[in-house]
Amino acid sequence: MIGAFDGNEFFLDPSRCIGCQACVQACAECGTHRGVPMIHLEYVHRATGVQTAPVVCMHCEDPTCARVCPADAIKQDDHGIVHSAAKPRCVACSNCVIACPFGVPKMKVELDLMMKCDMCYDRTSVGKKPMCATVCPSGALYYGPSEYIEKFRREQPVNEFQFGRQTVRTKVNMMTSPELKALPFEVLDFLPWEGKDFDPFELSRAGAPDAAAAAVFDKTP
Amino acid sequence: MRLPNRAALIAGTALTLATVAGIAVGSSGMRHFDPALTGYAIGALMAAFALGYRFTVWAQRPPSRMYFKRGFELMFRRAAAVAATPSSPSVAVAPSPRAESGDEASPKRTATGASQPLFPHGAGTLGYALARNFVAQEFIRRRGGYRWIMHLCLSGGCTLAFAITFPLVFGWIHFSSFPDNAEMYHVAVFGMNVDSFSVHSFKAFIMFNLLNISAILVLIGLVMAGWRRFTDPGERATQSFYEDIVPLLLILAVTATGLALTVSYKFLAGRGHGLWAIVHMVSVVALLLYIPFGKLFHMFQRTCSLCVSRYKKVGEAGARAHCRRCGEDFASQMHVDDLKTVLDELGFDYRFEGAKGEVHYQDICPACRRGLLALNQGRTIGR
Structure with missing residues (x-):
């Protein structure tokens, strides 16, 4: 019998994403959250381009989401997988949703429950691939041995991120330049209000006034 | 501990x-x-x-x-009064944009006093x-x-x-x-x-x-x-x-x-x-x-969850947090500020500083964080 994970790892390369949505459809087939996709397919900057990026849970070594949970509902198992909130405990406060450095957990308002990507634990725990990585046609989501990635990709994996002063190490790998040992995560360079007073109403998009709130509170059943 | x-x-x-x-x-x-x-x-x-x-x-x-602390505090405050009272939990770090824009400086915020009522407002x-x-x-x-x-x-x-x-x-x-x-x-x-x-x-x-x-x-x-x-x-x-x-x-x-x-x-x-x-x-x-x-x-x-119910209700009526990247309203300002405190207590420091200034990562909405992940990754590989 094949064991859990069996030497395989998850590799994420958003730059290869073609926006086909196959991962979103496949994700909803997962046994631990049937019918509800947990993967995010994000437009990087919708106003200026159509580039999309898939975001799965990075499964942090010291998960911020679990540490800010007031109800001890988020647990990390021996494999390092950070699971969806325990159903009896989750009080739907959305601390995890707002604190996750990668913006991963989803607050299912209808269910009063936080749900998130658990790397298809029903599949990976018995040696199968996660749904999204199985169907991704462009290799933006890859699950397999690291030897394969090192041999066939120009980019190389890192699993360390520098968020300002905070270092975050993860189970999932991000593909980046071979010279880097950690992915530098910069925010200031991408803020559009440099040198101006912060005026959210100038920034927000007409016609989508609650887009960010919808990203935190998922009200779809 | x-x-x-x-x-x-x-x-x-x-x-x-x-x-x-x-x-x-x-x-x-x-x-x-x-x-x-x-x-x-x-x-x-x-x-x-x-x-x-x-x-x-x-x-x-x-x-x-x-949450327990806020739960007890907010039991005795009117939902709308919380945003207006200076001693309220939501110590406005980022200015509340609606209040600054002046015009419709929400009547519900100014009309309510901060006096402690006998009957807890949160009882309902x-x-x-x-x-x-x-x-x-x-x-x-x-x-x-x-x-x-x-x-x-x-x-x-x-x-x-x-x-x-x-x-x-x-x-x-x-x-x-x-x-x-x-x-x-x-x-x-x-x-x-x-x-x-x-x-x-x-x-x-x-x-x-x-x-x-x-x-x-x-x-x-x-x-x-x-x-x-x-x-x-x-x-x-x-x-x-x-x-x-x-x-x-x-x-x-x-x-x-x-x-x-x-x-x-x-x-x-x-x-x-x-x-x-x-x-x-x-x-x-x-x-x-x-x-x-x-x-x-x-x-x-x-x-x-009882404290959270009250917290959410008060948060909806009070000052809102707007993402520093996209400007959208994504949570209550009280929630964002409280999380900054909790993160500090837990030993996490998600502050970014540079020549342009300082930004706390909690002021960026989850959707923008996902976008920023791709932007940062793309930048390291020249895309």
Whole structure:
């Protein structure tokens, strides 16, 4: 019998994403959250381009989401997988949703429950691939041995991120330049209000006034 | 956190002493205490200590402490007043854009005073949340009808059983026959006669069988829960023996041995009653001691949801946080500020600083964080 994970790892390369949505459809087939996709397919900057990026849970070594949970509902198992909130405990406060450095957990308002990507634990725990990585046609989501990635990709994996002063190490790998040992995560360079007073109403998009709130509170059943 | 945790030791001891006092006073100085139930009473006292200890350890964690603190504060404030009062929890770090834009500087913010009302403003929210989440467990119905019925059977049956047995064990309720008529019973609560009935009445039938009725409810719930644990692929993948199976086995042991007592005295002329009584007591004490340390502790942890209900309601009416990248409203400013405090207490530091200034990562909405991940990755590989 094949064991859990069996030497395989998850590799994420958003730059290869073609926006086909196959991962979103496949994700909803997962046994631990049937019918509800947990993967995010994000437009990087919708106003200026159509580039999309898939975001799965990075499964942090010291998960911020679990540490800010007031109800001890988020647990990390021996494999390092950070699971969806325990159903009896989750009080739907959305601390995890707002604190996750990668913006991963989803607050299912209808269910009063936080749900998130658990790397298809029903599949990976018995040696199968996660749904999204199985169907991704462009290799933006890859699950397999690291030897394969090192041999066939120009980019190389890192699993360390520098968020300002905070270092975050993860189970999932991000593909980046071979010279880097950690992915530098910069925010200031991408803020559009440099040198101006912060005026959210100038920034927000007409016609989508609650887009960010919808990203935190998922009200779809 | 230090071990042993002093505050938790005090809380555990206080809860145990309160239970001892409850037994001593409620049983009229042990006069109505049933010595046959001593084992249960000792088990309950041990569980009381463990529960007080565990609850305090949990409530001291920074995020839990924050919600309890805010829960108590916000109970006494008007939802809209919170945003306006300077002493309010939402110490505006980022200026609230709507207030600055002047014009419609929301009447609800300025009109309300900050005076402490006699009646807590949160009482309505609290009562509603108690009825909806604790009694009707409406959120479980939304998660699934099957699970809702299963949980109502389990929690309803267990609550009924505990509501009968704890007062009996503590000597708060006792039954005694009339001096001149052995077929008539008095019911005494805290030593006062409140009712009397004939042992042949329908009321007597219900009273004597309430525990059996609760056992049937629990059994229905157990069968449903067991079926789900065996057949649901998602649950099978993620469940753990200690967290998910042990509580079902313990409740099953209590229910089955309790029913065995009924079978013994009703149909077997009391054969094996002594043995079953001991096994039943052991299983009950094991369940009581499991409660503070396993899955069943959620019934106490969910008190936090009462604070969260109020917190959300006040947050919706108060100042809102707008993402520093996209400008969208994504949470209440109070929530964002409180999370910054909690993250500091936990030892996380998500502040970015550079020549252009300083930004806390909590001021960026989750959607923008996902976009920024791709932008940062793209930049490192020249895309």
